[in-house]
Amino acid sequence: MTAWLRSTAFNIAFYVNGALWVVLCLPLIWLPRRFVMRLVRGWAGSCVWLLRVIGGIDFEIRGSPVTSGPLIVAAKHQSVFETFALLPLYDDPTYILKRELNWIPVFGWWSVRARMIPVDRGKGSEAMRAMCDVARSEAHTGRQIIIFPEGTRRPPGASPSYKQGVGHLYQRCDVPCQPVALNSGLYWPRRKWGHHPGTVLVEFLEPIPPGLPRAEFMRRLERTIETASDRLLAETAATRTAPPLPETARQRVAELSGLAETGHVVDPSAQ
DSSP states (O other): OOHHHHHHHHHHHHHHHHHHHHHHTGGGTTSOHHHHHHHHHHHHHHHHHHHHHTSOEEEEEEEOOOOSSSEEEEEOOOSSHHHHHTGGGSSSEEEEEEGGGGGSTTHHHHHHHTTOEEEOGGGHHHHHHHHHHHHHHHHTTTOEEEEOTTSSOOOTTOOOOOOTHHHHHHHHHOSOEEEEEEOGGGTSOTTOSOOOOEEEEEEEOOOBOTTOOHHHHHHHHHHHHHHHHHHHHHHHHTSTTOOOOOHHHHHHHHHHHHHHHHTOOOOGGGO
16 A cells, blocks of 8 residues: 555544544533543544554654653644544543634534643633643642643754743642653654654653742753654664655754764753
8 A cells, every 4th residue: 555545544534533433422421521531542542543553653652651640741742643642541631722622513522521621822821820720620630731832733853942831830730740752743744644654752751840940840841852852853764764854854863963973962952
């Protein structure tokens, strides 16, 4: 099967599968939230299976994910992949997501019932306070708060653009934060129809304990995620089966190669 046909088959299966889950399970939406979350994780697991079997994309977990108890999960965001693939790993996860997703018919109903945490990005600091208050309440019931610190998908190798929201969340929730690096954008590029078969690397890094000053936390989070993401990018680019690299990734690999030759160590947060 050619890459284009495989991507087309997966894309169709992915959206049909999602529609079937949200519609056929609709009579169960009013069951207790814990049961609803089992269904949500079931949907996510089915997406992972379809991606592997039809799309030819598997993933490898490195490090030790903290899967239960109050936690912030701050993950690199390069692809649609991490919007569902992380879900089955956690006991009781909730995503920070843009409020507009709750307006999508049927899908939004499930989001509300699963108590995902919406943020109205048009309301600035007011929305930030409201989001942090809800997240603190959810975390203190033992849930895992998944957030993408850059707010939107960015191509592999692009200069980091971390938002202050994750820092406010860290301070307000007062729970550990586990950084997550990955290279999913190499295999499932953002805003692209096609996919590239291979193995996505997802690395769970040492949790950051609560209580750090916000500025120090932000520096540590960005440095930790970007250093690991650079390492995963360079590792993948060096393999014989590497997928085609976007321009941002090619430039970053060249930079890393040049720095390695000169013996310099780069701080990714200074890009």
